[in-house]
Amino acid sequence: MPRPLRPEEPNEPEETGEPHGRPGRPEEPSGPDPEPEPVGEAAELDAGPAEPPHHERTEPPNSAPRRGPEAQAARTVPGMPGPRSPQADARVPDAARPPDPRPGERRPWLRSAAAALTALSALAATSLVAGSAVADRRSMPCALGRTEAHHSEGVDSWNGAYPRPRRTLDALLVFLSFPDARPRTSPDVLTSDYFPATSRFYERASYGKFTLRPRPHRAWIRMPRPSTAYRIRRDWDDAHRAAYLKDAVAAANPRVDFGKYDIVYFVADPDAPGVDSDATKVVNFDRPITVDGASLRRIVTIFERHPPDRNVLAHETGHVFDLPDLYHRPSDGKGDWDTYVGDWDVMGSQFGLAPEFFAWHKWRLGWLDPDQVVCVQGGGDTRLDLEPLSAPPGRPEAVPAAVTDPDAYQDGYPDRYGDPRGGTRPDAPSRMADSALWAAPAGPAKGSAGPLRTAKLVVVRTGRSSAIALEARSAWGNDAAACTQGVLVYRVRSATESGGGPVEVIDAHPRSAACWNESVYPALADAPVRSGERFRVPHERVRIDVSVGERTRTGAWRVKITTR
Numbered sequence: 001m002p003r004p005l006r007p008e009e010p011n012e013p014e015e016t017g018e019p020h021g022r023p024g025r026p027e028e029p030s031g032p033d034p035e036p037e038p039v040g041e042a043a044e045l046d047a048g049p050a051e052p053p054h055h056e057r058t059e060p061p062n063s064a065p066r067r068g069p070e071a072q073a074a075r076t077v078p079g080m081p082g083p084r085s086p087q088a089d090a091r092v093p094d095a096a097r098p099p100d101p102r103p104g105e106r107r108p109w110l111r112s113a114a115a116a117l118t119a120l121s122a123l124a125a126t127s128l129v130a131g132s133a134v135a136d137r138r139s140m141p142c143a144l145g146r147t148e149a150h151h152s153e154g155v156d157s158w159n160g161a162y163p164r165p166r167r168t169l170d171a172l173l174v175f176l177s178f179p180d181a182r183p184r185t186s187p188d189v190l191t192s193d194y195f196p197a198t199s200r201f202y203e204r205a206s207y208g209k210f211t212l213r214p215r216p217h218r219a220w221i222r223m224p225r226p227s228t229a230y231r232i233r234r235d236w237d238d239a240h241r242a243a244y245l246k247d248a249v250a251a252a253n254p255r256v257d258f259g260k261y262d263i264v265y266f267v268a269d270p271d272a273p274g275v276d277s278d279a280t281k282v283v284n285f286d287r288p289i290t291v292d293g294a295s296l297r298r299i300v301t302i303f304e305r306h307p308p309d310r311n312v313l314a315h316e317t318g319h320v321f322d323l324p325d326l327y328h329r330p331s332d333g334k335g336d337w338d339t340y341v342g343d344w345d346v347m348g349s350q351f352g353l354a355p356e357f358f359a360w361h362k363w364r365l366g367w368l369d370p371d372q373v374v375c376v377q378g379g380g381d382t383r384l385d386l387e388p389l390s391a392p393p394g395r396p397e398a399v400p401a402a403v404t405d406p407d408a409y410q411d412g413y414p415d416r417y418g419d420p421r422g423g424t425r426p427d428a429p430s431r432m433a434d435s436a437l438w439a440a441p442a443g444p445a446k447g448s449a450g451p452l453r454t455a456k457l458v459v460v461r462t463g464r465s466s467a468i469a470l471e472a473r474s475a476w477g478n479d480a481a482a483c484t485q486g487v488l489v490y491r492v493r494s495a496t497e498s499g500g501g502p503v504e505v506i507d508a509h510p511r512s513a514a515c516w517n518e519s520v521y522p523a524l525a526d527a528p529v530r531s532g533e534r535f536r537v538p539h540e541r542v543r544i545d546v547s548v549g550e551r552t553r554t555g556a557w558r559v560k561i562t563t564r
Contacts, residue, residue, distance in 0.1 A: 040538030042508040042529050142375035142459035144467055144494035151324035151498040154465075155364045161297060162322040163262055165202065165210040166366045171317075172261035173216040174252045180226035181272040185306050190267055191216040193306060198313045201346075204477045205357050206367045207392050212317065215261060220269070221251050227274030232303060234278040245283065245299065249291060259294035263320055265313075266299055270306040279303045280312060282319040311350040318347050323361055324498030341505045342524030344473070344488060348503075349520045354482040356390045358503060359457035359471040360492055369393070372456040379564045384453045385556035386470065386487060390477035393456065454556060460563060462542050465495040468506075470546065472557045473528055483515035486528030487548050487557055489537060508535045531557065 146154030158164055173194075175187040195214040202212045223244075230244045231237070248266050258264065268275050280303050288295035300316050302308075319325075326341045326348035343352035345361065362368045372393060376382050387393060458470040470489050475482045489506045496502040508529045513522035529535045529548045537544040542563060549558035 040506075040536065041510055042533040042535040044532055044534075140375075141377055142373075142461045142467060144461070144465055144492065147465060147495045149495050149497045149502070151319070151322055151502075152494050153324065153360065153364070153492050153496075153502045154494040155360070158366075159322050163320065164366060165206065165212075165321050168211040168213055169262040170213050170215050170260065171263040171265060172256060172258070173214060173265045173267055174248070174256060175217065175220050175267050175269070176223050176248055176251070177220040177269045178223050178225070178227040178272045178274070180228060180274070181269055183220055183269045184271050185269075187216055187218050187220065187267075190270070190306065191218075193304070193308050194313045197310075198317065201311065201314045201355075201478060202317070204390070205362070206365070209367050210365075212263075217252075217256050219255075221248075221255060223247050223251055227268070227272035230274060232268075232274055232279045233276045236279055241283065244301075249289075249296075253291060257292050258296060259292040261294075263317070264296065264299045265302055267302045267304075270304060275303045277303050277305050277308075280316060282316055309350055311346050311352075311355055314355070315346050315350045318357075318361075321365060323347050323357075323364075324502050326501075326503050327499070328501065329499055336521060338521035338524075340501050341490070341503055342521035342527065343483065343519050344490075344505055344524070344527070345503070351520050353515065353519055353525070354473055354479040356473070356478040358469070358490065359389050360459075360469050360490075360503070362389075363457055368456055372454075374453070374455045374458045376458060376460045376561055376563055380562070382458070382561045382563075384455050384458070384559060385451065385552055385554075386458065386472035386559050387454050387456055387554070387556045388474035388476055389456055389471045390474060390479040391555065394454075451552075452558065458559070458561060460542065460544055460561070462491075462540050465493055467492045468537055468540065468542075468544055470559070470561070472559075474555065481518075483519055483525040484528055484530070486530040486533075487546060487559055488528045489535065489546060506537060508533070 140156070143156045144154045145156045146152045146159065152159075163169060173187075173191060175183075175190060177183050191214060199212045199214065202210055224247050225243075231240045232244070245266075252258075252266075270277075280301065282298055282300050284298040285296065288297045290296075298320060300313075300320065302313070302316070304312055324347065326345055327337045328339050329337060338349050338352075341348035343349065343354045344356075345358045346352065346355035347357070347361070349355070357365075359368065363373055372387075374382065374384060456471065460468045460470075462468055468489065469492055470487055472486070473479055473482060473488050474485045486508075489508065491504045491506065493502050505524050505527050507524055507527045509526045512526055513519075514526035516522045519525035529546055531548055531550055534545060534547045537546065545562040547560040547562070549560070551557055
């Protein structure tokens with residue numbers, strides 16, 4: 001099992017009306033279901049006799065019991081305590097904060113910042129600062145409202161306490177050494193551990209709308225105390241963390257101008273004896289600290305080994321943009337950490353095979369245009385073409401030929417990358433048997449004049465703070481190593497805290513697993529609905545059926561969503 005991710009230090013949660021941790025599932029509607037097809041499991045769309053599901057497999061050796069939607073829901077009944085990180089409740093006292101400077105003064109900030117940092121809080125800033133609307137009026141009915149939950153998944157407005165990644169942001173890297181170790185790696189080499197890989201990850205994820213520009217200070221800055229004096233570890237106590245940050249800011253301030261940068265990374269010498277890689281996290285200040293005329297709201301503290309875990313900085317930087325932790329932290333520190341989203345989204349696991357941000361997160365961050373989000377309202381059928389999330393929008397030439405051409409598939413194609421036709425094996429279904437399915441009154445069907453509407457995200461609102469989201473995932477871009485491909489379905493809850501399951505992937509194949517030796521959670525590695533399958537979303541008051549047809553020449557999935 002991969003080493004767990006480092007959680008961001010959360011704020012004391014506010015009461016939001018939902019139990020902390022993973023909420024229980026909604027009550028099922030009463031009355032008989034008029035159709036006998038299985039709920040919560042994908043079924044092939046075939047007019048002929050039913051055949052054994054192609055996706056059924058035996059469990060891998062020494063695996064835990066299968067964790068399908070039924071089993072996962074059973075572990076999250078109302079009242080059951082969810083996983084929680086230890087909370088801190090220290091705040092920066094107003095008396096310890098420096099007075100406003102006179103015009104032209106600068107050096108007193110070194111002393112005043114150091115004084116203020118002695119009482120640094122590890123809490124996250126949770127004030128809901130009014131920001132510009134994120135959702136377009138056409139998608140607004142499906143835009144969940146932002147709540148007081150830490151890193152709320154609401155998209156109706158932006159939290160102004162966080163920078164929005166829709167432009168170029170300059171990131172300062174400060175490299176910290178200690179008296180008890182002589183660095184064996186140069187700042188330039190450590191910079192190359194994270195860049196340009198992290199910048200490229202965000203450039204691909206944002207479709208070129210955001211650039212993360214590294215600005216490394218190319219010399220070691222020596223801390224005043226040995227690394228062991230700070231007692232660095234995963235669940236760091238407030239006093240030692242505050243001492244570390246105070247010393248780091250005081251040591252760096254004479255050499256760098258914090259006012260020039262949007263993001264600050266403190267990178268500790270990976271070879272120092274007191275450095276623990278599990279301590280990497282974002283530290284949010286309860287109140288901003290003013291240094292060099294700049295208000296520092298948060299600092300990313302990096303204690304990684306050399307070379308570091310892949311995508312670790314992409315994950316931590318996601319918190320800088322108000323994204324939540326999507327993994328499950330067991331209360332006793334044991335068991336699976338990846339039961340919520342598995343490989344899907346880097347905020348769930350930096351080790352995931354498909355780390356591309358969910359389309360929901362791209363919507364929040366402003367990377368999806370309004371016409372790329374479809375809000376399904378009322379009953380009836382909605383037909384559209386879902387473009388691969390990781391491919392540039394409107395760029396069919398960007399999709400590999402193997403994705404759209406069944407003849408390009410060979411038996412020797414590595415299974416870990418998935419069947420280009422949407423399955424994981426050569427015998428996976430890739431044809432829609434029911435041709436009448438696409439005789440769509442809501443839009444031109446295959447073979448008719450004009451294409452269907454294309455989108456990156458489909459949303460069905462299911463409650464005041466909950467929704468079902470659908471997106472297409474393919475082995476391309478940040479998802480190049482994806483285990484399987486198809487239409488991914490997941491729940492979003494805007495009132496659920498970071499780390500408590502604000503997003504949960506719904507497994508369309510609850511009786512199977514995939515990529516056992518590579519996936520962080522094989523049970524969800526084959527979660528997408530594949531071509532030729534129909535899937536009913538379980539445990540919702542709203543009936544939602546998802547039917548996936550053939551892939552188009554541009555690589556999109558032809559999808560029908562039926563709601564009742």
